[in-house]
Amino acid sequence: MDSKQLFNIHKGKQFQDAVPEKSGHSIVAARFLNKLYDLSDVAPDNGEVEFIQINSPEGEKILLHSTAHLLANAIVKLYPNALPNTSNESEDTFYYDFNMKPVSIEDFPLIEEKMQELVQANIPITRKILPKNEIIKEFSHNKYKLDKINENVPDGENSSIYIQGNYKEFCRGPHVPSTGYIGAFKLLSISSTNYEGDVNKDKMIRIYGTAFPDKKQLKAFLLRREEAIKRDHRKIGQEMDLFTFDNERAPGMPFYAPNGAIIRNELINYMKELNEKSGWEEVWTAHAFKDIIWKQSGHYYKYKDDMFLFTLPNGDNYGLKPMNCPGHIAIFQRSVYSYRDMPVKYSEAGTVYRYEKSGEMGGLTRPRGFTIDDGHGFVREDQIFDETISLLKIIPSIFKTILGTEEITYDLSVMDKQHPENYLMSYECSSCGEKFMLRAAAQEYKCPACGSEQLNSDFSMWDNATENLRKALEELKLKYTEYPGEAAFYGPKIDVHIKDALGRLWQLSTIQIDFFMPANFDLYYIDKNDTKVRPVIIHRAIYGSYERFIAILLEHFNGKLPLWLTPLQAYIIPVSEAYNEYATEINKKMREKGIRSKVDISDGTISKKIKLIRTMRPSYILVVGEKELANNTLSVRNRKDKTREYGMDEFMGIMAEEIREKKIDQAF
RNA sequence: GCCGUCGUAGCUCAGCCUGGUAGAGCGCGUGCUUGGUAAGCACGAGGUCGCGGGACCGAAUCCCGUCGGCGGCUCCA
Numbered sequence: 001m002d003s004k005q006l007f008n009i010h011k012g013k014q015f016q017d018a019v020p021e022k023s024g025h026s027i028v029a030a031r032f033l034n035k036l037y038d039l040s041d042v043a044p045d046n047g048e049v050e051f052i053q054i055n056s057p058e059g060e061k062i063l064l065h066s067t068a069h070l071l072a073n074a075i076v077k078l079y080p081n082a083l084p085n086t087s088n089e090s091e092d093t094f095y096y097d098f099n100m101k102p103v104s105i106e107d108f109p110l111i112e113e114k115m116q117e118l119v120q121a122n123i124p125i126t127r128k129i130l131p132k133n134e135i136i137k138e139f140s141h142n143k144y145k146l147d148k149i150n151e152n153v154p155d156g157e158n159s160s161i162y163i164q165g166n167y168k169e170f171c172r173g174p175h176v177p178s179t180g181y182i183g184a185f186k187l188l189s190i191s192s193t194n195y196e197g198d199v200n201k202d203k204m205i206r207i208y209g210t211a212f213p214d215k216k217q218l219k220a221f222l223l224r225r226e227e228a229i230k231r232d233h234r235k236i237g238q239e240m241d242l243f244t245f246d247n248e249r250a251p252g253m254p255f256y257a258p259n260g261a262i263i264r265n266e267l268i269n270y271m272k273e274l275n276e277k278s279g280w281e282e283v284w285t286a287h288a289f290k291d292i293i294w295k296q297s298g299h300y301y302k303y304k305d306d307m308f309l310f311t312l313p314n315g316d317n318y319g320l321k322p323m324n325c326p327g328h329i330a331i332f333q334r335s336v337y338s339y340r341d342m343p344v345k346y347s348e349a350g351t352v353y354r355y356e357k358s359g360e361m362g363g364l365t366r367p368r369g370f371t372i373d374d375g376h377g378f379v380r381e382d383q384i385f386d387e388t389i390s391l392l393k394i395i396p397s398i399f400k401t402i403l404g405t406e407e408i409t410y411d412l413s414v415m416d417k418q419h420p421e422n423y424l425m426s427y428e429c430s431s432c433g434e435k436f437m438l439r440a441a442a443q444e445y446k447c448p449a450c451g452s453e454q455l456n457s458d459f460s461m462w463d464n465a466t467e468n469l470r471k472a473l474e475e476l477k478l479k480y481t482e483y484p485g486e487a488a489f490y491g492p493k494i495d496v497h498i499k500d501a502l503g504r505l506w507q508l509s510t511i512q513i514d515f516f517m518p519a520n521f522d523l524y525y526i527d528k529n530d531t532k533v534r535p536v537i538i539h540r541a542i543y544g545s546y547e548r549f550i551a552i553l554l555e556h557f558n559g560k561l562p563l564w565l566t567p568l569q570a571y572i573i574p575v576s577e578a579y580n581e582y583a584t585e586i587n588k589k590m591r592e593k594g595i596r597s598k599v600d601i602s603d604g605t606i607s608k609k610i611k612l613i614r615t616m617r618p619s620y621i622l623v624v625g626e627k628e629l630a631n632n633t634l635s636v637r638n639r640k641d642k643t644r645e646y647g648m649d650e651f652m653g654i655m656a657e658e659i660r661e662k663k664i665d666q667a668f
Numbered sequence: 669g670c671c672g673u674c675g676u677a678g679c680u681c682a683g684c685c686u687g688g689u690a691g692a693g694c695g696c697g698u699g700c701u702u703g704g705u706a707a708g709c710a711c712g713a714g715g716u717c718g719c720g721g722g723a724c725c726g727a728a729u730c731c732c733g734u735c736g737g738c739g740g741c742u743c744c745a
Contacts, residue, residue, distance in 0.1 A: 095740090102671055106685095191740035192671030199742060205671065206740070234738090238679085247736060303745065323745055352745090357669055358736090360743070488745075507744085539745090576702050608707045612695090623705060637705065 006048035015039045025181045027051045029174040038174045054213045064089040066176045067211035068096045073167035074114040085144040097204040108187040122180035123165045184218035185211040231501040233554040234363045239615040252361045252368030259567035271373045280347040285327030291317040297326045306355045324350035324374040337525040343379040350374045364551035371546045377538040388472035395509045404664045409479040411495040416485030424516045430454035465513040466492045490516030501555035508544035559617040564659045568618040570597035575625030638666045
């Protein structure tokens, strides 16, 4: 059935009455005049109704939501002191937060059994409209629900509760008609959280689960999830001998083995090429600075607990750099610049160190030491737009070239104007006319010159920067979503997020406009009137960090990287000892040409050698024997397990082209 | 940091619930096989069962503490 098919319904009739016969459990809700309804609801007017199918995206959300309620119903029956808080649905999963003692996943079968009982009973899920005061009575035992009711229902008005047997829930719906609609579900994991995400508020436990119309879809989901876990970059990294972590001597700090260093260096070299083409100059900065620079930059006051700080025997206080910008600023400060010199753009593969908490660290996606392709452009305000345009052309080309991603979407994070005090911005004193910058949430709200508190906010710098970013995205017709409140305190920003194998979003590229550092470090250039003018800093990272980018690469390709990146480009196997010499000679020739190849002259069958080298994910496996020796050819096997015979020079030419063009797909 | 979960041979994992004997595959070593594309055959070595403490005649197994990995929360320049 076409889910967009419409059916006539008359005012006062239940939507259920208009459902086509023999729909079974495939229809779970109705959309009428752009609003979703339970099937048991009555139509408020004559018109056409669209039915929501359980397998549609909206149907899946409704199913997950109803299963979350089913879980809550089971929980309060099994653990009478548990207080449900709220639930949430994402793609394929839901969670529900409870105030209760933690349970073990060993208790999941018991909970699932109770849920299954409720499904088997096919309990109707009904909606009841009540006045606010009666809803409050219903939930008087649960302060979390009372909060939600008071937040969402104006005094004197009505709202809805849902009833599942004797379990009641404050909810707007819609829901599946009865528990029998829930074909298959499974509890996935548990963790702790706090009420309203605030660590100072009540502890909650969060139970995750999933639900599907039938067991087949549930099984497929669990399989996908299992396969995704196998594509973990840490697992691939171990198999390919790329990197390791030494948690005794340097927790959270990756160590690159030769193979991993190859990938990293290829990415660094590619970034250097791009920098040269787009006017970014390579620089290098120290790793440890006296704490005065961190105090001047503001990192010390905001991130002191997350920095590696230490004191020398002579009493000097130092910190390892958590960011590269102060170092680049120090380079900028070594000279005086004319407006004609702008923009001045520095880039560095700069390693930074952050004391991430133990639960926050995670492989290469979030280590304690990582290297950013960190660029800082010192620009005139009128140059923000062009520089942003330039960067927004580089970013997608990188994703297309390396990952083959045709289109990426951007997050534009802007100021929350309801709370300007959270941001560094300009003010003008009403009393003396002084202009200055201030972050009201962290500094005294007064004029630094005369002490007056009558200050006028000046949003123009923020508005100008935000508008430049927005215009740049629109000029290039890039897809973006705006996020009020997500800006950095010092300026608006554009981010690119990419999913890892588990579907988690990680920030890679970023472009950030910074008014704060130029002010803090008193940076300036000289304009045509011989006047000092404050520049703006554009922070930019294209990969984000090498570590995180490598992690995404490994999971994206399951380790089978494009030829230019792959550590083992060719693996040579002789069919018997008699051809060891020939194979060794081929290896020599290839290495002389810069191809990363190896020869396997160990004992063992061809089949065994091919099978075992798979975990290294070589691009090509070359088998040579009598035939190849006679014809000066190679028997080439690619990653799709196809084999083809090539002349030696011909194939080395093919590889050279594949490397030079940074091709993602193989030659055949 | 908080909740859950896990830690056993070089690697991947059984064994733990219900205490008594430490196992499998791969890898590694030796011998044989000398071969044509997803692991040839035989034999062998290899273990502080993360660490510390405890109840017990006795602990890989039960209890407590602790270190670390993973998932989630929190935080993210």
